[in-house]
Amino acid sequence: MSLSSRHLLGLQGVPKEDIQLILDTAATFREILERPIKRVPTLQGKTVVNLFYENSTRTRISFELAEKRLSADSVNFSVGQSSVSKGETLKDTIKNIEAMKVDLVVVRHAAAGVPNFLSRICNSNIINAGDGIHEHPTQALLDMYSIREKFGKLAGLKVCIVGDVAHSRVAMSNIFGLKTIGAQVSVCGPSTMIPKFIEELGVNIIHNIDEAIQENDVLNVLRIQLERKAREYFPSIREYANYFGITQERLEKNGRDILILHPGPINRGVELSSEVADGLNQIILKQVTNGVAVRMAVLYLLGTLN
Amino acid sequence: MDVKAKIIDEDGLSRIITRMAHEILEKNKGSQNLVLMGMKTRGEFLARRIFESIEQIEKIELPLGVLDVTLYRDDFRTRLKQPEVSVSNITFDINDRDVVIIDDVLYTGRTVRSALNALMDFGRPRSIQLCVLVDRGHRELPIRADYIGKNIPTSNQEEIKVKMKEIDGEDAIYLMENSVKN
């Protein structure tokens, strides 16, 4: 069984069977992470380039570990800023990399559509590690894997994505993936942070965090960006934390043993209180471990395609 | 593929398993350091039956693991279809143990090679031994079995089909042949 595309550009339009294959394959790799020698020779001789235009330590390390544990040759190409200010065009950069005979490219970029663009101009298989506010498919896949690990299923579960949905590629990929696999998805956040037209995707909108906790099995809590421009969408961090932050009191008040996910890094005291961030409802560190397994699965499935 | 002959029936299979269990215990002078490792898919069921047989004989439960070697295959580039991976299950330490790999059919030897590599990533066994139900010849690597249920020489047009109750509904070993005449 193979994936239907040789790229992973996003989860929009990806068939259910593909998602299931990735999640099932990830289970194999999850087991490998428990062994003393966390390595298999499967991608020996394959070269993977991590083309990261945006700074990201955790995603890049996660991919790098996944690549090395598959015995692939892993190369990091960290470009400080966009090609525009660097002088070399994006097209030239990727063509140069391709000329070095690279099999897979894992790309992260601040502009949406870059993985799509790369897939059209070079021959390597492209994996999107996050493009602007468009998609971050491997994050959503590891979120789904983690949810499935806890509940044994995904279809029929009620998942709510909390936070700045309008500017979150994690949210978008989760919405696409979860809807495909049959979960019920809702979003919760201040109106200024919910994208217009989101209901057309079959997603419910909630503005009250208590309601979100009461009605859902899982909360995927997004990171609030604290940079100045992002903060124009809500009056203050304090207000956000008071009205949308998840605290232990909120969980207890709503009597819920709800599962809490967070893509990291956490702003303690803002979207999650420290107590919740370290508490029993969250599986944040499990997500990180699962992340390596899911990325190994994606690299394996795309790297061994003929 | 058509059935050419039924080589072993249910009773035959049962006797072979009992005999191999005894052979394993004999060669290893008892069961103290033994570990059984079944290869997916049918090797897993064989291993369990040998485990039960040894349990009956020695009144002891040996550590039993399941090994999936897909990720160690050597034919990714040449295969047309991507093979499906599944999960290995080895919950014990194999360092310094005598590991008996159990599989249904030994043919080219490449699967066993993969298994050897896989096991090395789990630790450093004291020894690795190979137990197979059928040896059909045509080795492409220098691999040989320590315990053989039955030697069945075959041609390349033929195939050995092992059926086990757990998954196929019956116990038997069939010799199959390619019905298409070129």
Add this chain to the structure above:
Amino acid sequence: MKTLLINCSIIHPEQKLNEKKKDILLEDGVIKQIGNLSSGISADKIIDLRNNYVVPGFFDMHVHLREPGREDEETVVTGCNSAAHGGFTGVACMPNTDPAIDSAEVVKFIKEKAADHLVDVFTIAAATVGRKGEVLSPIAELYEAGVVGFSDDGTTIKTSSILKRALEYSQMYNLPIIEHCEDESLSGGAMNESINSTLLGLPPIPSIAEDLIVMRDIILAEYTKGKIHIAHISTKKAVQLVREAKAKGIHVTAEVTPHHFTLTDDSLKNYDTNYKMNPPLRTRTDIDEIILGLKDGTIDCIACDHAPHSLEEKEAEFEYAPNGIVGLETSVGLSLSELLHKKILSLEQIVEKLSINPRKILDQPIPQFKEGEMANFTLLDLNEVWTVDISKFKSKSKNSPFDKRLLTGKSIGVVNNKKMLFDGDFFDL
């Protein structure tokens, strides 16, 4: 030199001409006779138009010629070649050059570059110095140098008081202010705000960014009694606002680009920057209102906003790529395919939109089909089916989303300034 065009179908909406099988005799580029002339006329050259159409030369009032400053993308000459091959005998070029057209010297420079061409080049000068929106340009001096309008195109005149003054001042010369309507505090995105912007993850530009400025500009035009022309109108609301304003007698006119009546923001699924322009492609609902606006005269003319860009600039991350597409060589084909052949506009109406009205807005004389007049024609084959091939564009730049598109109808030649382009070649008359 005498040139005889035979078997012409002639349409001139102003002169109420609509005749078939006529012949036109030109002598040194001037109309000598129009009628049934075949017998007894000697001519140096006879061109059989085979019943194709002769209409007053098309005029595109929104073109970026990029010279001075970006001659790598286009020059006055290559832009005029592109215009001629597209079926235009006149263009008005926008001032966002480097330096901007905000002084008589730059106007003169451009005039000189265009001196010997079949295509007439008129200049639109910057409304404010350097298009910075701070200080009015020397409007009188520019008028004397021959500019036909003012605009800070590429950007809005942000300060209402400056626009008010520009409207008041330019009235003395009966010149329009052409406004690019965009509230920049609301825009700054990469595509129209719709479900597509959410799906594609591209920062959105809400339609109200255009509507708010259109509304402001209309009120200013009403107050000052000046002439406002809305450039590249693209939203339903903007069209409705212009319609209401016209009904009240306010002096506002509007133009639309062919891409805004042809394409929607669904085209952006592949992040192809050839679909990135400003204002962005909108939705079906907006196109429907634009079509109504073209039919009922709310939208006065078609202007393609010809915006050449170099390949390396366009072949970039969608969000960072510059806005705009070349349009001179597809405008007529699209207008005929999408408006004439879909029975939205008649041929007369198309000629009004592409030839008559742009000149009226810029207070330029309409070419006449009369003996003694300088011949200024566009020749049209309404039925020729052809495929757009950007590699054959005369423009230096090839940034067009219409490559390989099948169109019905095109210009087969133009006549102006004692020159003719026919069958792909220029020759003197």
